[in-house]
Amino acid sequence: MIAYPNVPRSIGAVVSRRLATLVELQTVLGQDDLHDLLEIIVVDSHNERVATEPRN
Structure with missing residues (x-):
């Protein structure tokens, strides 16, 4: 990544996620x-990852 x-x-x-300018x-x-705002990014990313994990 660059x-x-x-x-x-x-x-x-924060700016790239459009949470603030x-x-x-x-x-x-x-x-x-x-x-x-960084905490929000981390928690949202974690929750998205958990939600998309396959369940057994």
Whole structure:
């Protein structure tokens, strides 16, 4: 995978998932908000993975 060369991975993840814009992260939202949004991404990804796993 290619990384965003000019943007930290955490910010790139939130912006690419459309949970916040770069402007919002730069002006309105703080670091705690960024961490909360990253948590949402992690939990959603886990739940999607579990939901698509074959059941025995």
